[in-house]
Amino acid sequence: MNDFSFDVRESEFDTAVLALSRRVPVLVDFWAPWCGPCRSLKPLLEKLAAEYGGRFVLAKINSDEAQAVAARYAVRSIPAVKLFVNGEVMDEFEGALPEGQLRAFLDTHLPDEAERLRLAAAGVADPLQRAELLRQAAGLSGGRQAIVLELVAALLDANLVEDAAAGLETIAAPDRDEAWQTLKARLDLMEGAQAVDEPALEARIGADAKDFEARFALASARAARGEWVAAFDQLLEVVLRDRADARSKARDTLVEWFALCPDAKAVMSARRQLSMYLN
Numbered sequence: 424m425n426d427f428s429f430d431v432r433e434s435e436f437d438t439a440v441l442a443l444s445r446r447v448p449v450l451v452d453f454w455a456p457w458c459g460p461c462r463s464l465k466p467l468l469e470k471l472a473a474e475y476g477g478r479f480v481l482a483k484i485n486s487d488e489a490q491a492v493a494a495r496y497a498v499r500s501i502p503a504v505k506l507f508v509n510g511e512v513m514d515e516f517e518g519a520l521p522e523g524q525l526r527a528f529l530d531t532h533l534p535d536e537a538e539r540l541r542l543a544a545a546g547v548a549d550p551l552q553r554a555e556l557l558r559q560a561a562g563l564s565g566g567r568q569a570i571v572l573e574l575v576a577a578l579l580d581a582n583l584v585e586d587a588a589a590g591l592e593t594i595a596a597p598d599r600d601e602a603w604q605t606l607k608a609r610l611d612l613m614e615g616a617q618a619v620d621e622p623a624l625e626a627r628i629g630a631d632a633k634d635f636e637a638r639f640a641l642a643s644a645r646a647a648r649g650e651w652v653a654a655f656d657q658l659l660e661v662v663l664r665d666r667a668d669a670r671s672k673a674r675d676t677l678v679e680w681f682a683l684c685p686d687a688k689a690v691m692s693a694r695r696q697l698s699m700y701l702n
Contacts, residue, residue: 427472428481433489440482444507448479448533453486453493453503460519461502467522468504471529478533479506506532537564541573550580568598575606580649584613609683616640616647635661635669642676651684655693662700674701 431439431451440449452468454461465483472481486493486501496505496512505515506528513532520528530538540560547553557574564570571590578587587610594603619640627637642657658680661673677697681690 427475427477427479428469428483431482431484431489433484433492436484436489436492440507441510443480443482444511445509447477448513449507450479450481450529451505451507452481452483453489453496453498453501453505454483455485455487455501458501464502464504464519467519467525471522471525475529475533478535479529508532535564537561537567537570541570544573544577550577553577554581554583566593568594572602572606575610579606579609579613582613582648584610588614605683608679612643612683613647616644619644632660633664635665635673639672639676646680646683651680651686651689652692654680655684655689655696659693659696659700662697 429439440451443449450468450472452461452465454465468481468483472479484492486498486503496503500517502519503515503517506513514528516528534542537560540556540563544553544556544560547556554574554577557570557577561567561570561574571593575587575590578584578590587606591603591607591610599607621641621644624637624641624644627634628641638657638661642654645651645657646654655677658673658677662670662677665673674697677693681694684690
């Protein structure tokens with residue numbers, strides 16, 4: 424129980440939830456004493472209500488004692504959580520979601536200033552401008568991980584490798600999830616390609632189409648710049664021209680890079696060619 428969460432009886436619902444939701448979003452938790460998942464979800468919702476500091480309030484209603492309201496809002500399974508804004512259900516979910524998903528649900532509908540900056544940054548094409556907005560958002564949020572990782576991606580887009588590396592290091596080891604690992608792989612790729620002499624590599628390939636070392640180095644340089652089609656082409660040439668270790672390395676690298684490439688069409692095309700060359 425805190426200043427931003429309270430219990431609601433069925434007779435109070437219209438005033439305590441619907442009327443209140445015209446002034447502040449109200450998250451309604453339909454629960455029951457016999458419901459195990461309800462007991463794990465409720466303290467998480469109370470914690471978030473306190474942490475969000477008034478951006479929403481939490482109304483907890485025992486569905487066994489409020490069957491008319493439960494029926495009115497089609498509550499068929501509990502816990503059932505519904506977000507009311509201006510007297511209407513804006514969004515809802517069922518079941519005991521983990522904290523990360525609860526935060527994502529709330530942030531989608533209750534953006535703070537940091538989240539507003541993050542959303543604004545998503546529409547900015549220039550990576551330096553995008554990074555600046557995300558830097559402000561990260562500061563306002565106290566280093567919210569999702570925002571920090573978007574900042575790192577923008578820094579990599581702007582080729583600010585050292586700044587991106589520093590951003591990744593701010594994430595504690597236990598929190599280094601799949602998104603962090605993907606950015607780290609991209610960072611490693613860019614760091615390894617910084618000193619490459621591309622014209623010299625192209626000359627080597629022109630003189631010897633089976634200079635696989637040059638092709639790998641050139642592919643890495645182009646992938647580091649986000650030129651994924653050109654990078655894939657170099658590795659596909661290795662797969663096509665070799666039948667030994669270089670082919671296996673090129674295949675494995677392609678599979679790894681498919682996960683890093685944001686261009687779905689480029690990945691689909693390269694996958695199709697790789698399958699054709701291997702069969």
